[in-house]
Amino acid sequence: MRQAVHIFKKEFKSYFVSPIAYIVIAIFLLVTGWFFFATFFLVGQANLRNFFSMLPVIFSFVIPAITMRLVSEELNIGSYEILLTMPVTVTDVVVGKFLAALAFVVALLIPTFAYPVTVAALGQLDWGPVVGGYTGAVLLGAAFTAVGLFASALTRNQIIAFIVAMAVCFILTLIDKMLFFLPRSLLGILTYLGADFHFQNISKGIIDSRDIVYFLSVCFLGLYAAYLALRAKY
Amino acid sequence: MIQVENLTKYYSDLCAVAQINMEIQKGEILGLLGPNGAGKTTTLRMLTGFLRPSSGSVNILNQNIEEHPLEIKKILGYLPESAPLYHDMLVYDYLNYVADIRGIEKGRKLDRIRQLADLCGINEVMHQPINELSKGYKQRVGLAHAMMNDPEILVLDEPTSGLDPNQIVEIRQIIKQIGKEKTIILSTHILSEAEATCDRVVIINRGKIVADGSTDSLKEMAGDKKFIHLTLLNADFKSVDTKLSNIEGITGVRRIAETDTQLDVCVDCRSSFDLRAAIYQEIKPTDWVVLDFHQKTQTLETIFRELTMESA
Numbered sequence: 098m099r100q101a102v103h104i105f106k107k108e109f110k111s112y113f114v115s116p117i118a119y120i121v122i123a124i125f126l127l128v129t130g131w132f133f134f135a136t137f138f139l140v141g142q143a144n145l146r147n148f149f150s151m152l153p154v155i156f157s158f159v160i161p162a163i164t165m166r167l168v169s170e171e172l173n174i175g176s177y178e179i180l181l182t183m184p185v186t187v188t189d190v191v192v193g194k195f196l197a198a199l200a201f202v203v204a205l206l207i208p209t210f211a212y213p214v215t216v217a218a219l220g221q222l223d224w225g226p227v228v229g230g231y232t233g234a235v236l237l238g239a240a241f242t243a244v245g246l247f248a249s250a251l252t253r254n255q256i257i258a259f260i261v262a263m264a265v266c267f268i269l270t271l272i273d274k275m276l277f278f279l280p281r282s283l284l285g286i287l288t289y290l291g292a293d294f295h296f297q298n299i300s301k302g303i304i305d306s307r308d309i310v311y312f313l314s315v316c317f318l319g320l321y322a323a324y325l326a327l328r329a330k331y
Numbered sequence: 332m333i334q335v336e337n338l339t340k341y342y343s344d345l346c347a348v349a350q351i352n353m354e355i356q357k358g359e360i361l362g363l364l365g366p367n368g369a370g371k372t373t374t375l376r377m378l379t380g381f382l383r384p385s386s387g388s389v390n391i392l393n394q395n396i397e398e399h400p401l402e403i404k405k406i407l408g409y410l411p412e413s414a415p416l417y418h419d420m421l422v423y424d425y426l427n428y429v430a431d432i433r434g435i436e437k438g439r440k441l442d443r444i445r446q447l448a449d450l451c452g453i454n455e456v457m458h459q460p461i462n463e464l465s466k467g468y469k470q471r472v473g474l475a476h477a478m479m480n481d482p483e484i485l486v487l488d489e490p491t492s493g494l495d496p497n498q499i500v501e502i503r504q505i506i507k508q509i510g511k512e513k514t515i516i517l518s519t520h521i522l523s524e525a526e527a528t529c530d531r532v533v534i535i536n537r538g539k540i541v542a543d544g545s546t547d548s549l550k551e552m553a554g555d556k557k558f559i560h561l562t563l564l565n566a567d568f569k570s571v572d573t574k575l576s577n578i579e580g581i582t583g584v585r586r587i588a589e590t591d592t593q594l595d596v597c598v599d600c601r602s603s604f605d606l607r608a609a610i611y612q613e614i615k616p617t618d619w620v621v622l623d624f625h626q627k628t629q630t631l632e633t634i635f636r637e638l639t640m641e642s643a
Binding site for chain 2 (some may be wrong): 099104107110111115174175178181183184185186
């Protein structure tokens, strides 16, 4: 696992060397900031429900932009060959890259702490749902990052990786809303598969093991699929 | 040190490498030669454990590469073709990262990087991003990367491709220098390079080994041949042919080029004879003017052409 730590450090640093990181952070803050505060004063309630409710949709296109280059770029320029002929395992590569992207997602969320602080200054803020919301955001981010890593491991083309990851994340977010015409029994199962459903549970401040298990399973499946995709190239 | 047994690789239906057997001794500089698409890179990729063979095995220091990949990767340095390094990193940061992955202790890291920078001549580009380097410098950074952990075995895929003649000479010197104590396997399609740097040459064609040995032994093996090249004025091919064919030891006379006045011929002889005197005696009574008269032995080039064109 020492190797995974070195890969993590290198990948995390390289986010901040390229301008992509700053562009993604700026766009994320701009979009969330606008959508949150545009209606905040009209609603007149001191909570962050509005911010958290749109997070899954925003993450569905921001996280694929973060993860798209993780493996695709290496496959494209061929540095993957160099990486794998050094004493590292595929697991080290997957874990290191995943943690780097997840750390970047956390870095993305940190500036949004300004929102609860502002809201708390304006009125009585209940901190429970805020803590729940951020926990949920990290779990959701981890799940989407794993999906994005898998998409990136499939192709050497970053644009394809982005689109595939975005499509999967979008479907996970909206699956229960898209299939309203299905029979009720089936809908129940599909709702359970939806990321949004679980995320909204947590962001209400209720930390239920079922929701945590859901996110961890998506995360594990994504990482395992990425592992298999990379193994197949060897 | 390295045993390769029945190594075979299929890409779906295409057979890239077929049943390669070889043994590489410690301290050898082995040149892998072959035309484009012969399977050189595939062979090297299997030797380094990057590709899994379809069948057959690679054993390094009596360890199978598929069973002990990490142990073997630790003693192996590899420079893939055209040095695909991370574009956006600075040279120093990159070497630092490689040192970390290679498990070089913190205290020794800087010393090791300095040593390699001196050896490979990259001191002046240490703080430049890799994508701004010229091809020659990139290749050198790649070489520094491959030598980071002072590997027992160094595998270089076309280490001099795309370099200018001065850089080629420098890289060859570096290779020779490290080759004194390390085992080096390099692939190339430049024959003079193999001749200049390698102790042993393996020629592969269409995934099969067609020749294996030192450059001298290959030349001997290729047979009993010598060529004498002649350029004559005022001669016609027919009379040259009849005159020279009488000499014992000459197996054939070939026309290379002929203009109104000038004739180029190549005389094939058995190598046990030195026929220059006999040919001179034949020419002396005629009114032909000799512009050029020299003898060539079989070169690696001709051997290579013979071995790799036959099956084509």
